[in-house]
Amino acid sequence: MAGPVLEMRSIVKTFPGVTALSDVTLTVRPGEVHAICGENGAGKSTLMKVLSGVHPYGSYEGEVLFEGEECRFRDIRASERQGIVIIHQELALVPYLSLAENLFLGNEHARRGLIDWTETLRHATKLLRRVGLDEHPETRVADIGVGKQQLVEIAKALAKSVRLLILDEPTAALNDEDSGKLLDLILELKAQGITCIVISHKLNEIRKVADSVTVLRDGRSVETLDVRAPGTTEERIIAGMVGRDLDHRFPERPPHEPESGTAPALEVRGWTVRHPIDRQRKVVDDVSIEVRRGEIVGIAGLMGAGRTELAMSVFGRSYGRYAGGTVLKDGREIRTRTVAEAVGHGIAYVTEDRKHYGLNLIDTVHRNVSLTALGKVARRGIVDEHAERRAAEGFRTAMNIKAPTVLEPVGRLSGGNQQKVVLSKWIFADPDVLILDEPTRGIDVGAKYEIYTVIGRLAAEGRVVVFISSELPELLGMCDRIYTMAAGRLTGEVPRAGATQEALMRLMTRDEEVTP
Amino acid sequence: MSADVTAPAPPERGGPPAGPSVLRLMLDGLRRNMRQYGMVIALGLIVVLFAVWTDGDLLLPRNVSNLVLQNSYILVLAIGMMLVIISGHIDLSVGSLTAFVGAFLAVLSVRHDVPWPLALVLCLLVGAAAGAVQGYLIAYLGIPSFIVTLAGMLLFRGLTEILLKGQTLGPFPDGLQKIGNGFLPAFGPDTDYHNPTLLLGLVLIAAVVWQEVQGRRRQREFALQVPPLRLFALKLAALVAAIVALTLLLASYKGAPIILIALGALVVGYGYLMRNAVFGRHVYAIGGNLPAAKLSGVKDKKVTFLVFLNMGVLAALAGLVVAARLNAASPKAGVNFELEAIASSFIGGASMSGGVGTVLGAIIGGLVLGVLNNGMNLLSVGTDWQQVIKGLALLLAVGFDVWNKRRSGA
Numbered sequence: 001m002a003g004p005v006l007e008m009r010s011i012v013k014t015f016p017g018v019t020a021l022s023d024v025t026l027t028v029r030p031g032e033v034h035a036i037c038g039e040n041g042a043g044k045s046t047l048m049k050v051l052s053g054v055h056p057y058g059s060y061e062g063e064v065l066f067e068g069e070e071c072r073f074r075d076i077r078a079s080e081r082q083g084i085v086i087i088h089q090e091l092a093l094v095p096y097l098s099l100a101e102n103l104f105l106g107n108e109h110a111r112r113g114l115i116d117w118t119e120t121l122r123h124a125t126k127l128l129r130r131v132g133l134d135e136h137p138e139t140r141v142a143d144i145g146v147g148k149q150q151l152v153e154i155a156k157a158l159a160k161s162v163r164l165l166i167l168d169e170p171t172a173a174l175n176d177e178d179s180g181k182l183l184d185l186i187l188e189l190k191a192q193g194i195t196c197i198v199i200s201h202k203l204n205e206i207r208k209v210a211d212s213v214t215v216l217r218d219g220r221s222v223e224t225l226d227v228r229a230p231g232t233t234e235e236r237i238i239a240g241m242v243g244r245d246l247d248h249r250f251p252e253r254p255p256h257e258p259e260s261g262t263a264p265a266l267e268v269r270g271w272t273v274r275h276p277i278d279r280q281r282k283v284v285d286d287v288s289i290e291v292r293r294g295e296i297v298g299i300a301g302l303m304g305a306g307r308t309e310l311a312m313s314v315f316g317r318s319y320g321r322y323a324g325g326t327v328l329k330d331g332r333e334i335r336t337r338t339v340a341e342a343v344g345h346g347i348a349y350v351t352e353d354r355k356h357y358g359l360n361l362i363d364t365v366h367r368n369v370s371l372t373a374l375g376k377v378a379r380r381g382i383v384d385e386h387a388e389r390r391a392a393e394g395f396r397t398a399m400n401i402k403a404p405t406v407l408e409p410v411g412r413l414s415g416g417n418q419q420k421v422v423l424s425k426w427i428f429a430d431p432d433v434l435i436l437d438e439p440t441r442g443i444d445v446g447a448k449y450e451i452y453t454v455i456g457r458l459a460a461e462g463r464v465v466v467f468i469s470s471e472l473p474e475l476l477g478m479c480d481r482i483y484t485m486a487a488g489r490l491t492g493e494v495p496r497a498g499a500t501q502e503a504l505m506r507l508m509t510r511d512e513e514v515t516p
Numbered sequence: 517m518s519a520d521v522t523a524p525a526p527p528e529r530g531g532p533p534a535g536p537s538v539l540r541l542m543l544d545g546l547r548r549n550m551r552q553y554g555m556v557i558a559l560g561l562i563v564v565l566f567a568v569w570t571d572g573d574l575l576l577p578r579n580v581s582n583l584v585l586q587n588s589y590i591l592v593l594a595i596g597m598m599l600v601i602i603s604g605h606i607d608l609s610v611g612s613l614t615a616f617v618g619a620f621l622a623v624l625s626v627r628h629d630v631p632w633p634l635a636l637v638l639c640l641l642v643g644a645a646a647g648a649v650q651g652y653l654i655a656y657l658g659i660p661s662f663i664v665t666l667a668g669m670l671l672f673r674g675l676t677e678i679l680l681k682g683q684t685l686g687p688f689p690d691g692l693q694k695i696g697n698g699f700l701p702a703f704g705p706d707t708d709y710h711n712p713t714l715l716l717g718l719v720l721i722a723a724v725v726w727q728e729v730q731g732r733r734r735q736r737e738f739a740l741q742v743p744p745l746r747l748f749a750l751k752l753a754a755l756v757a758a759i760v761a762l763t764l765l766l767a768s769y770k771g772a773p774i775i776l777i778a779l780g781a782l783v784v785g786y787g788y789l790m791r792n793a794v795f796g797r798h799v800y801a802i803g804g805n806l807p808a809a810k811l812s813g814v815k816d817k818k819v820t821f822l823v824f825l826n827m828g829v830l831a832a833l834a835g836l837v838v839a840a841r842l843n844a845a846s847p848k849a850g851v852n853f854e855l856e857a858i859a860s861s862f863i864g865g866a867s868m869s870g871g872v873g874t875v876l877g878a879i880i881g882g883l884v885l886g887v888l889n890n891g892m893n894l895l896s897v898g899t900d901w902q903q904v905i906k907g908l909a910l911l912l913a914v915g916f917d918v919w920n921k922r923r924s925g926a
Binding site: 315316318338339340342343349351356357358359360361362363367370371372374375378381382383385386425 | 734737792793794795797798800801804805807808809810811812813814815871872
């Protein structure tokens with residue numbers, strides 16, 4: 001058997017004040033799919049940045065051997081010349097350029113500085129077919145969905161004659177169907193002899209595509225497991241990641257006992273929203289839901305089902321064009337036409353996209369936390385910074401936010417810790433109603449458990465929790481009731497008892513409305 | 517906390533030679549706050565360089581006084597511009613608006629003999645109205661600020677010429693001239709110094725010391741880390757030394773210019789507003805991440821509107837000072853002022869993408885340009901080369917900032 005295609009030996013990488021990687025060894029065999037998993041902040045992304053030349057040779061210790069030769073990459077281009085291509089979590093496509101233009105960006109088919117369009121389109125068509133994408137190469141990237149964009153990224157890597165493909169959380173933003181397609185594609189590329197490294201939080205995906213998995217913890221490589229070996233269960237991998245056995249992935253919480261006779265704390269009736277540009281299209285169509293105090297109610301749906309759009313529209317009409325419907329709180333109709341009005345009625349929306357809609361990344365933890373309710377630490381328009389810091393410090397401790405101090409810019413924290421800051425800022429506003437949109441997206445198992453615990457506590461305090469998620473086990477583990485949506489409509493309502501992933505998935509893929 | 521309003525004088529100037537440990541702490545602090553102190557140190561260096569090159573002429577009492585008067589309007593504009601830039605916008609109209617307000621003042625008080633205090637108020641109202649209209653178009657109608665204020669720049673310049681019929685209009689009544697050129701009135705025994713200025717200096721020192729000590733006490737009360745006592749004392753000594761030097765310089769000439777006192781009040785006031793007021797926070801929030809600020813319930817349109825309204829008022833104030841100082845309204849007044857104000861903000865640490873910057877930074881940036889101007893004038897450098905050098909200074913300052921950010925891995 002041939003030697004390893006990639007060896008990273010005793011990699012040490014430090015940043016001022018932080019050791020990101022303290023001793024990592026990674027060995028990847030040719031033609032395998034090698035998964036890397038670990039909690040956020042374990043060093044996965046840093047390791048990949050060392051490998052791809054983002055952190056150039058000399059800025060780390062240890063050695064990297066690719067196909068038996070030592071690599072000293074100065075930048076990404078150097079690693080790409082060797083056939084190592086990384087696809088980042090945040091896609092790097094230009095939305096207003098066509099698929100073909102994106103595929104060869106920086107790598108154009110050109111003669112003397114002029115683009116050869118015939119060759120570009122021919123090659124693009126071939127590449128798109130290879131990744132199973134049935135789109136015309138002159139389509140703009142902005143006009144296709146995220147799932148397809150991910151395929152374009154892979155096609156782009158193939159255009160660079162990739163030999164080692166690195167995918168950082170490739171399915172984080174995809175729905176189940178697109179994820180499935182992507183995983184199939186990875187297996188297909190493997191069959192064509194392309195070695196893959198996949199960073200993923202989703203253990204079922206690792207089990208599906210990977211041959212081996214290396215677990216990182218606190219900047220060290222803990223172990224490398226053979227995925228096909230009988231002893232490698234999901235629990236086994238999780239134990240390696242967190243360094244302890246994780247019996248329960250969800251905190252225990254007593255089932256909600258609805259008090260009879262009282263009006264629901266939050267009720268949305270006949271909510272309809274049109275698409276902001278395409279006014280003909282109803283993104284949310286006549287949706288009615290109700291939630292009681294102390295209850296956690298899930299909303300399940302595939303991408304494009306209209307869950308986020310429903311939530312954002314109710315929350316101060318922050319999405320699309322309102323086209324009908326009312327919101328009632330404790331039986332009385334309320335106005336939520338602006339975010340300030342919604343917040344005034346005790347509603348909070350915790351966004352699924354923390355980087356764009358949740359946080360001011362260049363500002364500090366304490367200023368992010370206080371922004372939603374500055375009035376609480378201010379008198380007559382003047383902020384009491386000491387009170388503000390104390391409040392933020394309280395959250396840092398209570399939520400276990402890993403930051404040296406609350407004066408740290410949020411942009412420097414890991415994803416899980418950023419998510420805790422977003423949650424903190426809304427809990428600080430002390431809302432009655434929390435709409436949580438994918439609150440555990442892209443964060444690791446340990447941090448997820450902490451966030452579940454917080455959510456359970458919020459409900460136990462008598463708040464209303466609406467929990468939007470794409471991960472069905474999470475909804476089943478946390479919610480008292482689950483609504484399902486498809487194509488903008490409500491397609492079902494399922495109590496916790498008796499709900500299964502299969503039953504939910506059936507409702508989520510149903511096209512027409514059902515009358516319960 | 518006062519760090520924002522009382523200029524942190526470069527810690528390496530003044531003060532006794534420090535022990536090695538304090539020196540090390542100082543260097544550590546410097547390295548961590550490069551952004552904050554970098555420009556102060558640069559300003560200090562420029563002052564020292566020009567003082568040497570001009571054989572000390574730069575620091576003659578008369579010249580320091582002049583320097584303040586010459587740059588006051590740019591500094592006033594820079595304060596407003598800093599807010600605009602932090603909120604993620606730009607304002608190109610302030611130079612023209614400055615001229616327009618000056619023209620309006622002249623028309624009122626020279627042509628129509630309106631009592632000058634009333635004329636002042638009307639002028640400020642006109643500035644506010646101009647800022648409000650532009651702010652409305654930007655905030656509520658969503659027209660990009662670059663376009664709106666570019667239009668404003670052309671429009672107000674044209675209106676200025678129409679008002680003045682292309683001619684210079686003056687002179688102004690005595691009361692008005694005082695705004696641009698006046699000093700604190702003198703009183704008390706003959707001490708060779710200007711007494712009220714000395715008094716003002718003493719009050720300022722007391723205020724600064726009290727502020728700093730209070731701040732430190734409160735920080736400790738809340739169990740926040742405080743710098744070691746020796747370093748703190750050194751910083752305080754440097755601050756006091758800077759104030760003493762400036763006070764003595766001004767007091768040995770005609771005293772503190774009225775406009776300097778007004779400017780000081782603006783710096784303290786706006787520094788406090790941006791650092792401690794809810795409004796200030798909201799300006800930083802919409803500049804740092806607009807969608808996130810909106811979803812946090814910040815009334816982004818109102819904040820943007822107020823930022824431009826405020827810019828209009830400050831532009832009017834600058835216009836009054838310019839007109840009063842020249843003792844006439846000229847159709848060519850205020851040309852390129854918007855660019856000087858923008859340059860001051862960026863030299864002072866603002867970011868093109870918004871969300872970053874301090875009022876004090878804008879002032880320091882403005883002073884860097886002001887000292888360069890004044891120093892080069894003293895050295896009889898032609899305006900051609902002055903432009904070249906100021907351009908290079910802007911590039912250097914922002915380039916240093918970018919390099920420093922990359923180095924610290926932010």
